[in-house]
Amino acid sequence: MSKYWTLFQVALQDAFSERGSAVIWAFLDFLSPMMMLFIWLAIFQGQAEQGTTIGGFNLSQMLTYYFGVAFISAVATAHNEWDVARDIQSGELSMYLTRPLSYLGHQFITNISWKLLKAVCITPFLILTFYLFRQYLAFDFSPFQLLMFFSVLALSYLLYFFNSMVFGLIPFWLEEYGSFIELNEMVRSLFSGQAIPIIFLPGAFLAFGQFLPYRLFYDFPLTILSGRATSSDLITGVFSQLIWLAFFIVLFRFLWRKGIARYSAFGG
């Protein structure tokens, strides 16, 4: 355990030495939802009657939703696939394999420290947003809602992490990995609720999205936070999170074993 603690401290220092990039990433995490806040404000203000709802959201719920999106993209996402893929393709992976720490553990700890830094960086942006939209944002969460939100978010973070790790393994088999990772990002953005609440997807898309794990990343935690989740939603949601998490962990371990065998055979 202590070796992972040391690794964490080193990773944290590494992350802080990249603080310039972190500020930019945090700004970008905030920029898209911020844009949507303005757009939705314009949409609602264009409505003839005040107090109407669109897709079951009133103005305040919609703006709170995107505030949540900004928060989640800064603290509960993982984009390790790019690093992992680069390590495999460049051969730098070998360096990690000789260390007394698992590569998975290494990636996980690196990401956790990066998330801590991102959380620090995005805070001023969130405060600014809160200030600008304070008259619309409804932050009346019960302690139970908050507790459930953060527990579910922890699970969806793990799910996000293993999803990204699996996609990082592509270069074991395929030299051209970039587009596949981007494709995954695109599908994720559409079906997770990051771009728009998934309730706005056309029927067929919405139905298809139910079979994908992505809605668990944004839509599910934010449904809980806004108090729109019934207890059966909650149970099914957590259950699917656990099933998907198990699926991605098993898939990762399987592909990793196969991939490493291939990698060593090539590397000699």
Added chain:
Amino acid sequence: MLKHYLRFYRTVVLVNVTRAMQYRLDFLVGIFATVGWTVITMVFLAAIFGKVPNIAGWTYFELIALLGFYRLIEGIGEFIFYRSFKKFSEDIRRGRLDMLLTKPVDFQFYVSIRFITIDAISSALAGLAIFWYGLKHSAYVFTPAALAAFGGLCLSGFLIHYSLWVFVHAFNFWLVKVNNLRNLIHGLVGTTRFPPEAYGRRAEVFMSFVIPLALIAAFPVKTLLNRSEWWYLPFSLFISLVFLILSRKFFYFALKSYSSEGG
């Protein structure tokens, strides 16, 4: 002189096309992904317009036209600048800039165009098709005057877009370790896919006069939609020249501080 630069650029394109053809799968999946992104936004807009008649005075098809135009210029920008500036950031980080400074062409020119991103063509073409589709279903004007103004606004918009790349990347000379300035451009230009009016009065003024993002996409599109003001063209041309000159001056100013650090 111009001939020299044109020949130089042709070589750059040829080398890149040859390389891209080795990665055909990447290219095909890339097309699929870029078309997908556009579909996402169209789906989003269609969903909204099921409930409201317009957004900040823009109809569905006018917004589609703006979205298509945004994809087009984003694709062109990415085609020419994305990988060049990505490499630029990497070279600064690894201290390999000296090599670039000794090339027999203008430094800023070479840094800006030395790689192209072939995949971005698909994005640009998809954007063009969507732009056309949106225009066709809106009350467009294709008079010679409107088309001439559109051309002028496209040119100045492109120059502003390019100046943004140069201006933002000048900071790389000080922030040597920062490797995502290109994503910052992507994010900033991404705001132009919605009309500036939709962001509220203050943001609209900011996007017209401080960081002139509105001039990149909204101004040209509005001209063809017959919603422009007379001062758009002279204003946009003036601002683009100012930005072009200032960004170059700033880039070289920043370069100086980098060289002196390297010793």
